[in-house]
Amino acid sequence: MTGTLKAIMAQTICCPCGTPIDCDHVELVITATCPRCDRELPLELDHSFGARRAMLTIMEGPHWVGEQFIMPVGAALSIGRASGNWLCLDAADIADTHCRLTLAASGAVIVEDLNSPAGTWIGPQRIVRGHLAPTGSLRVGPFRFRFDIQTPEGRIVAPDGRDQSDSELSLPTMASVKRKNSPAQWAARNRFILARWIILTLASIGGADFTLHLRARPPAPWNWNKALIAGALVWLITSFAGRHVTLIHNYLKYASLGLTVALALVGLSFGAGAFATASLCAAAGLVVLIMREPQPWLAFGGALIGAFGLIVLTRDLTQLIRIISSGG
Ligand SMILES: [Zn+2]
Incomplete structure (x- = not known):
């Protein structure tokens, strides 16, 4: 109860x-x-x-x-x-x-x-x-x-x-x-938990997809299974040792925002418009995530834009890793 x-x-x-x-x-x-x-x-x-x-x-x-x-x-x-x-x-x-x-x-x-x-x-x-x-x-x-x-x-x-x-x-x-607490209010209040589940789901789908397609190819020097295990470890540590990692977690939020903005700048300078747009979408989603009291409609919109950006970014980065791992 x-x-x-x-x-x-x-x-x-x-x-x-x-x-x-x-x-x-x-x-x-x-x-x-x-x-x-x-x-x-x-x-x-x-x-x-x-x-x-x-x-x-x-x-x-x-x-x-x-x-x-x-x-x-x-x-x-x-x-x-x-x-x-x-x-x-x-x-x-x-x-x-x-x-x-x-x-x-x-x-x-x-x-x-x-x-x-x-x-x-x-x-x-x-x-x-x-x-x-x-x-x-x-x-x-x-x-x-x-x-x-x-x-x-x-x-x-x-x-x-x-x-x-x-x-x-x-x-x-x-x-x-x-x-009195509508689903939209609940989602806005629990946006960090929701964002983590969305990221974990996307990583799992991406990892499973990559692993299935990898069987037909020569082994890559870097694979998604290791990334997934590392992600699961980070997940477990942040879930159970939250009292001690709250501060680190706060820095990570801003570090990921900085990274997405940097990716957007790299994309722009190399003329990769779609890649830059996806990075900016992910950055916009992160900004909403970091906001203290976002309006429910803003949280929902931010989550949609951020998820779109993440999906496109994951796809582009996966392709990049495939090209690098297959030797150019
Ligand atoms: Zn005060």
């Missing part, structure tokens, strides 16, 4: 300055660095009971139902309508700066109302300053949040320290979450 819900619920890290922090393998990140204010945000609570995080989940509201926000430790986290808040919620009955949450390393959360006209509520009580306990609910305008202490794998820990089963929690129904 937890697994399926986690697949739909996206986990987001926001800096107290309001900047969303984009990182792969969110479940493995211990501290995140804000790209705007360079602030280092600790995300894990005291280690005395193992790795745990404080999480605010939107249970009800006009949008983002099911979205989970990982709370940074020790910072003042403001919620309000104006930009620059930790969570910027644009809805009626929410003040520009509505309330402020502070999370201690022990997991204790203090909520302060900042003179909001509609008020801040913990459970059934309107508060000026209050303590939000794990599994407790917080209401800000039309939004209702649930506060949890979770393990990085998504297991929810009850206030007394033991694991809690999902049946004890009033999670939003799957139907309501699915309705």
